[in-house]
Every structure is written in C-alpha cells, then in structure tokens.
Amino acid sequence: MLLFxxxxxxxxxxKKMTVSALSRLSGVERTALSKALTGQRVLxxxxxxxxxxxxxxxxxxxxxxxxxxxAQFEKEGLRRARELVGRLFSDLAELDFTAPAFEExxxxxxxxxxxGRRSIFSGATNVQPLLRMVLSQExxxxxxxxxxxxxxxxTFLSGELLRRYLDGRMGAEVSQIIAFDAxxxxxxxxxxxxxxxxxxxxxxxxxxxxxxxxxxYDNTIAARYTxxxxxxxxxxxCVVCLSEDGGQAMLLRGEDQVNCYRRHFHSLLSRCYNLIxxxxxxxxxxxxxxxxxxxxxxxxxxxxxxxGRFYDEAIIGRYLRSGLPFHDRLAEVARRRxxxxxxxxxxxxxxxxxxxxxxxxxxxxxxxxxAFVAPFPPEQRRLLMAALAERIRSxxxxxxxxxxxSFPDYLSMTTSQRSGVGFFTTEHFPLQDxxxxxxIREPNLxxxxxxxxxxxxxxxxxxxxxxxAAVLEALAHTVT
Numbered sequence: 001m002l003l004f005x006x007x008x009x010x011x012x013x014x015k016k017m018t019v020s021a022l023s024r025l026s027g028v029e030r031t032a033l034s035k036a037l038t039g040q041r042v043l044x045x046x047x048x049x050x051x052x053x054x055x056x057x058x059x060x061x062x063x064x065x066x067x068x069x070x071a072q073f074e075k076e077g078l079r080r081a082r083e084l085v086g087r088l089f090s091d092l093a094e095l096d097f098t099a100p101a102f103e104e105x106x107x108x109x110x111x112x113x114x115x116g117r118r119s120i121f122s123g124a125t126n127v128q129p130l131l132r133m134v135l136s137q138e139x140x141x142x143x144x145x146x147x148x149x150x151x152x153x154x155t156f157l158s159g160e161l162l163r164r165y166l167d168g169r170m171g172a173e174v175s176q177i178i179a180f181d182a183x184x185x186x187x188x189x190x191x192x193x194x195x196x197x198x199x200x201x202x203x204x205x206x207x208x209x210x211x212x213x214x215x216x217y218d219n220t221i222a223a224r225y226t227x228x229x230x231x232x233x234x235x236x237x238c239v240v241c242l243s244e245d246g247g248q249a250m251l252l253r254g255e256d257q258v259n260c261y262r263r264h265f266h267s268l269l270s271r272c273y274n275l276i277x278x279x280x281x282x283x284x285x286x287x288x289x290x291x292x293x294x295x296x297x298x299x300x301x302x303x304x305x306x307x308g309r310f311y312d313e314a315i316i317g318r319y320l321r322s323g324l325p326f327h328d329r330l331a332e333v334a335r336r337r338x339x340x341x342x343x344x345x346x347x348x349x350x351x352x353x354x355x356x357x358x359x360x361x362x363x364x365x366x367x368x369x370x371a372f373v374a375p376f377p378p379e380q381r382r383l384l385m386a387a388l389a390e391r392i393r394s395x396x397x398x399x400x401x402x403x404x405x406s407f408p409d410y411l412s413m414t415t416s417q418r419s420g421v422g423f424f425t426t427e428h429f430p431l432q433d434x435x436x437x438x439x440i441r442e443p444n445l446x447x448x449x450x451x452x453x454x455x456x457x458x459x460x461x462x463x464x465x466x467x468x469a470a471v472l473e474a475l476a477h478t479v480t
Contacts, residue, residue, distance in 0.1 A: 026050035064460030144172035152199035165206040182217035214272035297346035302412035303355030389472035400462035415450040
C-alpha cells in the first residue's frame with residue numbers, strides 16, 4: 001500500500017495538483033483519496049482510469065501506478081522476494097570487470113608468523129585479517145582447496161571470494177555447504193534461501209566452474225546456542241572455526257584436527273544436494289535451455305530479444321555452421337528446441353534497446369557465437385524484427401523492452417514453473433572464453449525467479465506492448 005500511496009503523492013506534486021482538484025475532476029471522493037494517500041484505504045479499481053486520465057499520465061506512469069495498485073494485494077514476502085531478485089540483477093549489471101587498481105603481491109609473513117601461539121581471535125579487526133591470511137596462504141598451492149560451512153550471509157567471506165574471483169587470483173576449488181530454511185509453508189518463498197542464492201550466483205558466474213555450493217534443509221537456520229563456533233572453513237594447513245556473527249574465530253593447526261574436520265565435512269556433503277549444475281558444452285547449453293522450458297511456456301530475459309518462435313528448419317539449416325565437429329548433435333537439439341518454441345502457448349521475451357540495436361547492427365546472436373551460428377543478413381534481421389513486433393501486438397508473444405540497468409548485458413535467464421531455472425553467460429561476458437550455464441532445480445528458488453520474470457511485463461520497469469512493437473518496427477525499417 002505504501003508504494004501506491006507514495007507514488008500517487010509524487011504524481012500530485014509533479015503535476016502541481018491538489019487532492020481537492022483531483023477529487024473534483026475525477027469524481028473520486030476526497031476523503032477516499034486522502035486516506036489512500038496515507039495508506040489507510042484502498043481505492044476501488046475503477047478509480048484508476050479516472051486518476052490516470054485527469055493526472056494526464058504517460059503510458060509508463062499509468063502502468064507503474066497500476067502495478068503499485070496491484071502490489072497492495074500481494075503478500076509482503078512475495079514483494080520482498082522480487083526486490084531481492086531485482087537488486088541481484090541490478091548489482092550484476094553494475095559489476096566492474098576492469099583490472100584491479102592494486103593487488104596483494106606477497107605475504108609479509110606466513111600463518112604461523114601472524115598467529116603466533118594464539119588460537120582465539122576476537123573482533124572483526126582480528127578475524128578478517130586471519131581469514132585473508134588463511135586464504136592467501138592456501139592460494140600459493142597448485143592444488144588449492146577451500147571447504148566451508150559458513151553461510152553466504154556472512155558478507156565478509158562472500159565478498160572476499162567474489163573479489164578474488166573477479167581479480168582473477170582465485171584458482172582454488174571451493175566447496176560450500178549451505179543450510180536452507182524449511183520451516184515456512186511450502187508455497188511461500190523463503191527469503192533466507194533466496195538471499196543466500198543471490199549472494200553466491202555472482203561467485204558461480206565468475207569462478208570458472210571452480211565454486212561448488214551444496215545445500216540441505218533444516219527447520220531452524222539459527223546456529224545452536226551451545227556451540228560458540230558453529231561454522232568452519234578448512235584448507236590444507238588449518239581449520240578456522242567461526243562464531244555465528246563472525247566476530248570470533250578459533251584457529252586449529254594440528255594435522256589430526258584438519259583431517260578430523262575434513263572427514264566431517266565430507267560426511268555432511270554425502271547427505272547434501274547439489275545446488276547448481278554447470279556446463280560449458282555448446283550442445284549441453286542448448287539442451288539446458290530446453291530443460292528450463294515448460295511444455296506450454298517459454299520465459300526468457302536477455303539483452304537481445306529471443307526470435308526462437310520464428311526459427312524453422314530452413315533457418316536452422318542455413319545459419320548453423322556446417323563445419324562444426326558437433327554439428328549433427330547441435331542441429332538435432334536445435335530442431336527439437338525450436339520446434340517446441342514455435343508451438344509454446346506462452347512465449348515471454350524481455351530485452352533492452354541496446355541489445356536490440358546490437359542485433360540490428362550485426363545480425364549476430366549474444367547467446368551463440370558467430371563460430372557456431374552465422375550472422376543474419378539485413379533482410380533476415382528485418383523479417384525477424386517485424387515478425388516479433390506483429391506477434392507482440394497480437395498478444396501471441398509477451399515481448400517487452402526493459403529499463404536500462406535492470407539486467408546485465410552479459411547474461412540470459414530462462415525460467416519455468418516446474419523444470420528449473422538456467423543462467424547463461426553470453427558473448428559479452430568479459431572473464432572467460434566461450435559460454436557457461438548455471439542451472440538450479442530447487443523448487444523454492446525457481447518459483448522466486450519465475451515470479452520475478454513473469455511479473456515484469458506488468459511492472460514499471462518495461463515499456464508497454466505497443467511501445468515495444470513500435471521500437472521494433474522503427475528499427476526494422478532502417479535495416480539496410
């Protein structure tokens with residue numbers, strides 16, 4: 001309710017209109033308007049048309065007002081889940097891939113020299129340098145490996161792993177066990193589980209498939225109050241046990257202690273589920289797209305629009321490179337894949353203007369390199385964009401132009417109601433050659449990402465169907 005009230009107040013201020021004037025023009029009772037502005041009453045739905053007309057709102061403003069109105073009837077948890085997912089993608093869109101301004105060039109002392117005879121470290125100013133020292137020393141090994149049960153909500157460790165992967169200095173294999181909350185109702189999205197995943201997805205994408213998260217379900221995610229150090233991190237040379245708030249640490253360096261904790265970690269691991277699956281194989285990536293597609297629906301967000309509704313046998317045969325060693329496998333998967341997309345009852349494609357213009361300029365596909373798929377010539381580009389505009393207008397395709405900065409230009413995501421969610425790096429991903437996909441199957445997480453994507457077309461973050469179709473047609477007419 002607050003979002004609707006705040007936005008309506010902002011509109012009144014921008015349009016320089018009083019509550020009395022709007023009430024008189026729109027016919028909406030003044031008391032009802034005043035209470036709606038303070039969040040004390042929900043206006044009847046029919047009142048929206050009059051408000052939008054007499055406030056002289058643009059299509060985008062009207063769409064946003066309706067979205068905020070609808071949000072008044074949603075569960076608070078659902079709204080917060082959408083905010084978490086939206087913030088994740090906004091943060092990924094702003095991720096700085098440039099070379100670091102500085103880096104650790106050498107360790108001034110080893111772990112023994114730093115820790116001395118101490119085994120207990122208290123306070124962030126002591127615990128954080130210890131963790132940095134332990135990670136840095138482990139990374140000097142060619143067989144570096146880190147295993148931990150520290151939750152991703154520990155922002156220091158999650159940030160440290162992300163920074164090292166981003167800087168290209170994290171060659172270690174990392175395995176992390178995460179406790180997922182199972183205490184809520186099955187149909188509700190767990191905000192704890194979603195927040196954990198939002199913290200590790202950037203690490204998954206940047207790790208070069210070296211980061212491996214696992215999970216188990218627990219009815220309580222609070223650490224046992226009788227254990228001062230419920231979490232631990234293991235390297236070849238030591239174990240660091242951590243308090244629940246990360247403010248205290250215990251350092252164990254005995255060989256028998258390290259071996260004991262490692263055996264315990266692998267015993268736990270045998271009872272956990274893989275949270276994600278990776279692949280970099282082009283055929284498997286296309287199959288992954290298919291696995292994340294419902295029988296009656298396809299839902300995708302990427303910088304470029306998806307034209308898969310229009311890829312028939314002739315287009316596949318003409319543009320798929322014939323000299324590929326895996327050509328026959330890829331062609332077979334493509335025929336099966338796009339055959340489904342041509343007949344899917346629901347087809348969602350959300351994209352940005354910059355991605356659309358890039359396709360218009362080059363004819364190449366972000367999610368498949370030109371080494372695999374030849375660029376489309378200008379006439380084919382024009383036909384595809386015109387066809388997409390026509391289907392968006394008819395309602396056969398839910399296609400929308402996204403607000404800039406709301407989704408990273410190096411990623412695509414495909415969601416489904418029941419089959420899983422796939423995240424795919426594209427041609428613009430700066431840190432690796434080729435492509436990689438990350439898939440999840442955990443039902444609660446899949447529901448969160450699917451709800452976010454299917455909610456977007458009615459939100460204020462996109463252009464409407466008519467505006468989107470008009471942009472496509474305008475570009476299609478300028479292709480030469």
